Amino acid sequence: xxxxxxxxxxxxxxxxxxxxxxxxxxxxxxxxxxxxxxxxxxxxxxxxxxxxxxxxxxxxxxxxxxxxxxxxxxxxxxxxxxxxxxxxxxxxxxxxxxxxxxxxxxxxxxxxxxxxxxxxxxxxxxxxxxxxxxxxxxxxxxxxxxxxxxxxxxxxxxxxxxxxxxxxxxxxxxxxxxxxxxxxxxxxxxxxxxxxxxxxxxxxxxxxxxxxxxxxxxxxxxxxxxxxxxxxxxxxxxxxxxxxxxxxxxxxxxxxxxxxxxxxxxxxxxxx
Amino acid sequence: xxxxxxxxxxxxxxxxxxxxxxxxxxxxxxxxxxxxxxxxxxxxxxxxxxxxxxxxxxxxxxxxxxxxxxxxxxxxxxxxxxxxxxxxxxxxxxxxxxxxxxxxxxxxxxxxxxxxxxxxxxxxxxxxxxxxxxxxxxxxxxxxxxxxxxxxxxxxxxxxxxxxxxxxxxxxxxxxxxxxxxxxxxxxxxxxxxxxxxxxxxxxxxxxxxxxxxxxxxxxxxxxxxxxxxxxxxxxxxxxxxxxxxxxxxxxxxxxxxxxxxxxxxxxxxxxxxxxxxxxxxxxxxxxxxxxxxxxxxxxxxxxxxxxxxxxxxxxxxxxxxxxxxxxxxxxxxxxxxxxxxxxxxxxxxxxxxxxxxxxxxxxxxxxxxxxxxxxxxxxxxxxxxxxxxxxxxxxxxxxxxxxxxxxxxxxxxxxxxxxxxxxxxxxx
Numbered sequence: 001x002x003x004x005x006x007x008x009x010x011x012x013x014x015x016x017x018x019x020x021x022x023x024x025x026x027x028x029x030x031x032x033x034x035x036x037x038x039x040x041x042x043x044x045x046x047x048x049x050x051x052x053x054x055x056x057x058x059x060x061x062x063x064x065x066x067x068x069x070x071x072x073x074x075x076x077x078x079x080x081x082x083x084x085x086x087x088x089x090x091x092x093x094x095x096x097x098x099x100x101x102x103x104x105x106x107x108x109x110x111x112x113x114x115x116x117x118x119x120x121x122x123x124x125x126x127x128x129x130x131x132x133x134x135x136x137x138x139x140x141x142x143x144x145x146x147x148x149x150x151x152x153x154x155x156x157x158x159x160x161x162x163x164x165x166x167x168x169x170x171x172x173x174x175x176x177x178x179x180x181x182x183x184x185x186x187x188x189x190x191x192x193x194x195x196x197x198x199x200x201x202x203x204x205x206x207x208x209x210x211x212x213x214x215x216x217x218x219x220x221x222x223x224x225x226x227x228x229x230x231x232x233x234x235x236x237x238x239x240x241x242x243x244x245x246x247x248x249x250x251x252x253x254x255x256x257x258x259x260x261x262x263x264x265x266x267x268x269x270x271x272x
Numbered sequence: 273x274x275x276x277x278x279x280x281x282x283x284x285x286x287x288x289x290x291x292x293x294x295x296x297x298x299x300x301x302x303x304x305x306x307x308x309x310x311x312x313x314x315x316x317x318x319x320x321x322x323x324x325x326x327x328x329x330x331x332x333x334x335x336x337x338x339x340x341x342x343x344x345x346x347x348x349x350x351x352x353x354x355x356x357x358x359x360x361x362x363x364x365x366x367x368x369x370x371x372x373x374x375x376x377x378x379x380x381x382x383x384x385x386x387x388x389x390x391x392x393x394x395x396x397x398x399x400x401x402x403x404x405x406x407x408x409x410x411x412x413x414x415x416x417x418x419x420x421x422x423x424x425x426x427x428x429x430x431x432x433x434x435x436x437x438x439x440x441x442x443x444x445x446x447x448x449x450x451x452x453x454x455x456x457x458x459x460x461x462x463x464x465x466x467x468x469x470x471x472x473x474x475x476x477x478x479x480x481x482x483x484x485x486x487x488x489x490x491x492x493x494x495x496x497x498x499x500x501x502x503x504x505x506x507x508x509x510x511x512x513x514x515x516x517x518x519x520x521x522x523x524x525x526x527x528x529x530x531x532x533x534x535x536x537x538x539x540x541x542x543x544x545x546x547x548x549x550x551x552x553x554x555x556x557x558x559x560x561x562x563x564x565x566x567x568x569x570x571x572x573x574x575x576x577x578x579x580x581x582x583x584x585x586x587x588x589x590x591x592x593x594x595x596x597x598x599x600x601x602x603x604x605x606x607x608x609x610x611x612x613x614x615x616x617x618x619x620x621x622x623x624x625x626x627x628x629x630x631x632x633x634x635x636x637x638x639x640x641x642x643x644x645x646x647x648x649x650x651x652x653x654x655x656x657x658x659x660x661x662x663x664x665x666x667x668x669x670x671x672x673x674x675x676x677x678x679x680x681x682x683x684x685x686x687x688x689x690x691x692x693x694x695x696x697x698x699x700x701x
Binding site for chain 1: 556637
C-alpha cells in the first residue's frame with residue numbers, strides 16, 4: 001500500500017515529505033510508548049502514534065520506520081519537524097483517533113508487525129511456531145568463516161525446504177556472513193524459520209556502509225587487495241544477497257555497524 | 273522390501289557393537305542398537321568406509337562370486353584400470369588381461385581405451401556447454417549418490433556423459449552378439465571392481481535405468497588366482513606392451529587422471545569424502561562457480577585407493593604416474609581416433625541414458641510447521657546434551673542423537689553421561 005493511499009484513507013494532512021508519498025508501506029504499528037516501539041518495531045514500519053514530540057521522530061529513525069502518522073490532529077514540534085525532514089521520514093497528521101486510524105488501515109489489509117512472515121521479534125503465537133537460532137560471527141576469522149551458513153544450510157535441508165530455496169538461502173547467508181568476517185569486528189546472525197518464511201538478521205559492529213546504494217552495485221567493493229587475492233570481495237556480496245532473497249533491508253550507520261534483514265518466502269518463492 | 277539396494281551387508285553374528293563404523297560414516301547412516309550395528313538405508317551412499325573400519329569383518333561388501341560366470345555362454349572381463357596398478361611395475365595391462373582369460377573369462381577388455389574415448393567425449397561436451405558450473409564427474413557412484421542425497425540442488429551439475437564401464441559393456445555386447453550369433457543376454461560382462469559401490473551402480477544405477485554390466489568381481493577376491501594365472505602368461509616385449517596402453521585412459525585410475533586429459537582452463541581433482549564434502553559445501557553456498565569441472569572420488573587418490581584393492585594406495589598411484597612418464601618419454605600416444613569419437617558423440621553414443629534425479633533425505637516431518645517444531649525440539653535436546661560426540665548411545669554424535677530422540681528412534685536416557693549425572697544426583701540425595 002502506498003503512503004499516498006494511506007493519506008487519503010485517513011484524510012490526513014501532509015506535514016512533511018510530500019515527495020515521498022509513493023513509498024510502499026507493508027506493515028504498521030501503533031503505540032504512544034516509544035520503549036515499546038523500540039522493542040517491537042521493525043524496519044519499514046509505518047509508525048502510528050499520538051506522541052508528537054521529537055522523541056517519536058528519533059525512535060522512528062532508529063527502527064528504520066518509513067513514515068509517521070500522528071493521530072488526534074497532532075503536529076510535531078519544531079525540533080521533530082526538522083529532524084523528520086533531515087531523516088527523510090514523511091509525517092502525516094490525521095484527525096481520527098488512534099482506534100479508528102488503526103481500524104481503517106487494518107481492515108484495508110495493511111499488516112501489523114507480527115502478521116508478516118518471519119517476524120524477527122515475533123510475539124505471541126508466532127513465536128511458538130518459529131525456530132530461532134542465533135550465531136556469533138567473529139570479524140577477521142577466516143579459518144572459521146562460512147560455518148554459520150553451513151549450519152543454516154543443514155537446518156533448512158532437515159526440515160525439508162525445497163532444495164532450490166535452500167540453495168538461495170545458503171548463498172545469501174554465506175555472503176552476509178562473509179561481509180561480517182571481512183568488514184566488521186563481530187556480529188550476530190539470527191535465523192528465524194516459520195512455515196511462511198526464512199528470515200536472517202545479520203547485525204554487525206563495524207565500519208558501516210557509507211553509501212548503501214553504491215554498495216548495492218555489482219562489482220563495487222571496498223575489499224583490500226589481500227582479500228581479493230583470497231577470492232573474496234569481488235563486489236558481488238550485497239547484490240548477490242538481494243538476488244537470492246525476496247526482501248532485503250539494509251540499515252547501516254558509519255562507524256557503528258550494519259544490519260541486514262534478509263527474507264525468503266516459503267509459500268510462493270521467486271525463481272532466480 | 274526396501275527402496276534402495278546396497279552392496280554392504282552387516283553380519284549381526286560377527287558384529288559385537290564396537291562402533292568403529294558409526295564414527296567413520298560420512299552421512300550418519302549407521303546406528304548401534306542393542307549392541308549391533310545397523311544401516312539406515314536412505315542415508316547410505318555406499319562409500320564403504322565402514323567396511324574398512326570394522327575390526328571384526330562384520331561389514332561385508334557384496335560382490336559377485338566367480339561362479340556367476342557359468343550363467344552365460346560367453347563372458348568378458350572388464351577390469352577397472354585400477355587393476356593395472358595392483359602388480360609390480362614390469363606387469364603391464366596386456367599381461368593382466370591375458371591372465372584374466374586364463375582365469376576362465378572368454379575375453380578381457382582394456383577399459384583404459386574406452387576411458388580415453390570418454391575423455392574426448394567430455395571435451396566435446398564441455399566445449400559447447402553454457403550452463404551453470406562447475407560440472408561434476410559421474411565416474412564415482414558414491415559421489416553421485418552423495419549429491420543425490422545431501423546436495424539435491426547440485427544434481428543438475430552431474431556430467432551427463434555415461435561412464436566408460438557402461439559404454440564398454442554395451443558396445444562389447446553388441447559386437448560379440450553379432451560375432452558369435454548370440455543373444456546379448458547370453459553374453460556376460462563382468463566388471464573387476466576396486467570398490468563395492470560399483471556393484472550398486474550395476475544393480476541399481478543412480479539414473480534408474482538398467483546397467484549393461486552383469487556383475488562385479490572384487491579385485492581382492494581375484495587377486496590371488498590372477499597372480500598365479502599370470503605366471504604362465506608369456507610376456508610380450510616391454511615396448512610392444514607399452515604401445516597398447518592408451519595414455520589418456522590409463523590415468524583414470526587415479527584422481528586428477530581424468531581432468532589432465534580435458535584441456536580445461538580450470539578444474540579441481542578431489543579425493544576422500546571429507547574433502548569432497550568441503551568442496552560441495554562451497555559449491556552449495558555459491559562458491560567455485562568459475563571452475564569448469566570437478567573430478568571427485570570418494571576413495572583417497574581415486575579408484576586405485578578403493579577398499580577392495582590389495583596394493584598400498586601410494587604405490588598404486590605412483591605406478592600410474594611412472595607409466596604415464598614412460599609413455600611420454602617413449603612418445604607413445606596410443607590414443608583413440610578423435611574423428612571417430614566425434615562421429616559417435618554426434619550419435620549420442622556417449623550420452624547418459626537417463627537423467628539422474630535427486631533423492632533428498634526424508635525431512636523431520638512432511639508438514640513444514642511440524643518439521644520446524646521438531647527442529648526446534650532437536651535444538652533444545654541438543655542443548656542439554658554433553659556435546660562430546662562419544663557415540664556411546666549408539667548414534668554417531670550428539671546432534672544426530674537429538675534428532676533420533678525427536679524421531680522416537682532413541683530415548684533421552686540412553687545418553688550415558690545424562691545417566692551418570694542422574695545416578696550421581698540420586699546418590700547425593
